[in-house]
Amino acid sequence: MEVKEISQATLKRLPVYFTYLKSLSPQGPVHISATAIAAALDMGEVQVRKDLAAVSKAGRPKVGYVVSDLIRELAAFLGYNDVADAVIVGAGKLGRALLDYKGFSEYGLNIVAGFDIKESLEGETQGGKAIFGLPRFGDLCRRLNIRIGIITVPAESAQSVCDLMVENGIMAILNFAPVHLRVPEGILLQNENIAASLAALSNRLLERMNKEESRNEKIEPPFSEA
């Protein structure tokens, strides 16, 4: 076995490098160093180098990496080349926004269709993606061999939608509902709680503001005991 374990943390950063490298002008320099990437992305250069070592062998001292090669290697490694199909259950505002989002193709993803329990939503989105009633879910997934499901229903119905997905061969689930879903062993689950992310940000902000306040107090006590 010469398969090196690639860390979860690295895996999360690779798409960042990919996006950054893609944003560089094709007219720009052919090479780029880990040092330069690190500077642009506000990271440590050693970390960048280590991360890139996981996907590329082509770094040359003093020169760096060939940008286009790196992009290619990252895309290959991350599976952005072979297209994977996915479906969305929950055609509310978020669901429809994702259905019509164009950016997925950059990452080798193709949202096939949406489903919703509300019959009034059946039809298609502004962008032309089909929305079906939930009864057709199983049939369509099985026929097209869909393996990836996105849940954008309210918390109350998320677990039953999740179960439905699992029953119909979905192997990986991206869940936007703010609940912890129970899945059988072997099913991949990733949670994406937007409200919680935002709250965490707000939280960090508050903390920082408190810290600075108390620091100011220390420097200039209103009525010190001296």
Next chain:
Amino acid sequence: MEVKEISQATLKRLPVYFTYLKSLSPQGPVHISATAIAAALDMGEVQVRKDLAAVSKAGRPKVGYVVSDLIRELAAFLGYNDVADAVIVGAGKLGRALLDYKGFSEYGLNIVAGFDIKESLEGETQGGKAIFGLPRFGDLCRRLNIRIGIITVPAESAQSVCDLMVENGIMAILNFAPVHLRVPEGILLQNENIAASLAALSNRLLERMNKEESRNEKIEPPFSEA
């Protein structure tokens, strides 16, 4: 200083406990143990206990924690009690979905208004949230003392929107555009790349399928050399 350092990792898990505890029926048991929470959330019980220790001192052996107390303590710690205002720039589908999303209030967040460069979008969302033209951004943020900004514009304009936010007193930014934004020191930035998240999931799935495939090959080689 008796301020214990609270780890970044713990901070990310606290909202999960909060959401789970809130989902429990008020008619249910008064107490809950770290063991039970861990089982429900598929985590290690020691980790749960350690995380909870950061916000609560009230765990009793053999009994556990008082559910309602825990919820209260978590909410207080995470700042869900005092409401923070936020604005969104980019009133496309995602932006409008977030504007109308009801779930933020659970987390002490209030989305005040949306902004967009496209005049045709001015007016209000289905849910009744106002959408203004970008020129009014600075004025409104300063008058209402907004500190949190959400970016849902395309990658190309994200940096300039980010700059605009910083100029007008925004201290924390949640960025949905797939670009790395440069912010001055002291500004909090959190990136949320939905496409990349999904791709990561798809990636893990592929990897697992490959692994299983190769395992099967090992167990039953098509034409072994034996």
Next chain:
DNA sequence: TGAAATTCGATAAAATTTTATCGATAAATT
């Protein structure tokens, strides 16, 4: 051609995070 400047890749050290262990405590049971 030789010296200086960059940068890589690898290894080692430091920091962080997760997991295990164990005595103490409180309730339930005998």
Next chain:
DNA sequence: AATTTATCGATAAAATTTTATCGAATTTCA
């Protein structure tokens, strides 16, 4: 009342992740 059981909180060990260090490679410049 004593014993058993479940659970906490703390401490220690293990694992993971980040950061630092350093020799070797490669280009640039004198």
